Amino acid sequence: MNIVTIRASSLAELFDCPARWEAKHLLGMRSRSSGAAHLGTSIHASTALFDQATMDGAPISADDAAGLFVDTLYNPEHEVDWEDSGPKQVERIGLTLHSRYCADIAPTQDYVGIEVTCERLEISDLGLALTGTTDRIRRVDGELGISDLKSGARAVGSTGVAVTAGHRPQLGVYELLAEFAIGQPLTAPAEIIGLKTGAGPCVGRGEVTGARQALVGDEDNPGLLQMASRLIHGGLFYGNPKSVLCSARYCPRYPTCPYKG
Template sequence: MNIVTIRASSLAELFDCPARWEAKHILGMRMPSGAAAHLGTAVHASTGLFDQATLDGAPITADDAAGALVDTIRDKNAEVDWDDTDPAAAERIGLALHARYCAEIAPRQHYVGVEVACERLEIPELGLALTGTTDRVRTTEAGFGISDLKTGGRAVGTDGTAVTAGHGPQLGVYELLAEHALGVPISAPAQIVGLNTGKTAAAQRVGTGEIESPRAALLGTEDQPGLLQHASRLIHSGAFYGNGKSVLCSAKYCPRHATCPYKS
């Protein structure tokens, strides 16, 4: 069986619309990054710099690290479809979230890895190779656990808890990759660090949420195949059907939209 590579961040998309996943990840059809995704990249850059400095024993201030956010947002080489968002507004939201992350979240975390680029993890019996970068690996009383930063307009509920729904498959892959890369067992619940990208200060919430052992659904049991087995069957059958009911079924998010027979 040939080996097909799956990025952790794309696994949920494979099940949401296999035809869109094929277009982006097998056929190499690309789209400019949306404003929301670009803001996410920028916040990852600045918070990553802040946490790495702490981990290295040479802490920097939140203000010092914020420069990475501004540089990423203003990067002339990044292909971004700003649509009706203005880069200055995105920068303001990003800076507010970066400051809140550094003040409210980072001090409570005990990171042992920042942006852990995991080696390719091959699963030959499924014909799959998993890749991806795990945002953070942390220590807790329950052992090592992974943390994933999520930005978005619905990342944190009004109760201050990060939304975890739908992120299980991706976090499960990060757990496998982190174990493989660092050689430590991951036994604590997976954590989402949510950064809510609202326009007002009240909506710019940060918070955390947990998913207990997301690997279980991924790997399945003897009686119940896991998501990775389903992914393997789907990919190796080549039956990349479309899902016109996907919330991302639009010209804005799908490179196949113009010609796709499945779109609604």
């Protein structure tokens, strides 16, 4: 069986719409990045700089780290579809979230890894190789666990807790990658750090336990990695016209897709 490489961040997209996943990750088709996605990329960059400096024993101020947010926001590596807004319109939101993360989240964390990359975790019997970067590895009561930053208009619920629904499989993949990268077991619950970009931007946290269970399955139920292998190696790249991302903005295959509504 030939080995197909999957980025951890793309697993959810594979199950949402295999046709869109194939277009982007196997056929190399591209669409412009959304403004929301680029805002998230910019916040990731500046908060990582802040946390890395702290972990290295040479802390910098939140304002100093915010400079990287601004640089990344205004100098994207790829074309960005801002629709009716632009970097100036979202700069204030991003700076607010960056500051709140640095003031409210970072001081409570004991990070042991920032942007930890796993070059390749091969699962030969499934014909898959997993790659990706885990946002953070933290120490909690002597145990290690991952922390994943998620930005979006609804990333934090009304109670101030990060929304965790739907993220379990992806967190499970990040746990596998992080364990392989550092060679140590991760036994603490996975954590999502939500960065709400919608009205009233705020930050919050939420925990997820047993994130890997859905990936590996059991005797009666195949795991999601097995299902991913079946889709990819079976060429089952069907479309999902009910996906919320079924549009020309998010899918490079949309103009010629036979499955769209």
